Amino acid sequence: xxxxxxxxxSLALATALALVGTAxxxxxxxxxxxxxxxxxxxxxxxxxLESAIPTPLVASPGTATGLPVQAVAxxxxxxxxxxxxxxxxxxxxxxxxxxxxxxxVTVILxxxxxxxxxxxxxxxxxxxxxxxxxxxRPGSMSGVVVVQGDPAPGPAWTTxxxxx
Numbered sequence: 001x002x003x004x005x006x007x008x009x010s011l012a013l014a015t016a017l018a019l020v021g022t023a024x025x026x027x028x029x030x031x032x033x034x035x036x037x038x039x040x041x042x043x044x045x046x047x048x049l050e051s052a053i054p055t056p057l058v059a060s061p062g063t064a065t066g067l068p069v070q071a072v073a074x075x076x077x078x079x080x081x082x083x084x085x086x087x088x089x090x091x092x093x094x095x096x097x098x099x100x101x102x103x104x105v106t107v108i109l110x111x112x113x114x115x116x117x118x119x120x121x122x123x124x125x126x127x128x129x130x131x132x133x134x135x136x137r138p139g140s141m142s143g144v145v146v147v148q149g150d151p152a153p154g155p156a157w158t159t160x161x162x163x164x
Contacts, residue, residue: 040081075143076100077107077118077136082143091129091149097122105136116159124159127152 071093076083079101087095097107099118107115107122110133116122126132132145 040078041076041083072096072123073145074098077105078141079103079105080139081141082136085143086146087143088146088148089126091127091147092125092152093147094123094125095145097124103138105139105141107134108137109134115157122159124157126157127154128156130156132157 071090073087073089073093073095075087075095075097077097077099082097089095097105097118098121099105104117104119106117107124109115115124115134126145126147128151129147129149132147133142134145135142
């Protein structure tokens with residue numbers, strides 16, 4: 001067998017193996033598009049890291065500084081829903097919307113007031129009791145913040161960018 005025929009045979013074999021390997025990875029889900037969003041309310045699954053290094057212990061909030069801890073209610077914002085869709089809080093509590101998707105979502109109260117976009121986190125402090133239905137744009141997701149208790153000083157709600 002000549003050297004050039006041997007080289008061509010080796011090249012063809014290597015190409016065929018690469019194609020088979022790629023097809024196997026795609027069939028096993030090894031190469032998924034980055035734009036795929038997790039289903040509503042579901043976090044992507046991940047295998048825990050195997051490490052000999054123990055997880056460090058963390059002091060509970062407020063104990064290190066002696067300052068009181070502010071209450072925070074966390075709402076996950078997916079591209080198709082908010083979870084939980086209803087949160088019940090006391091006046092003065094912060095609702096923290098956390099982006100669980102790469103798609104930009106803006107939170108708007110049904111009254112028309114725009115609370116703001118969720119870049120990574122959007123925090124809003126509610127100071128007046130009542131029901132605050134809201135929706136996300138774009139999309140058809142919606143939710144409700146139910147505020148209980150006595151009115152707190154300041155406007156009905158505040159964000160780092162403004163108030164209402």
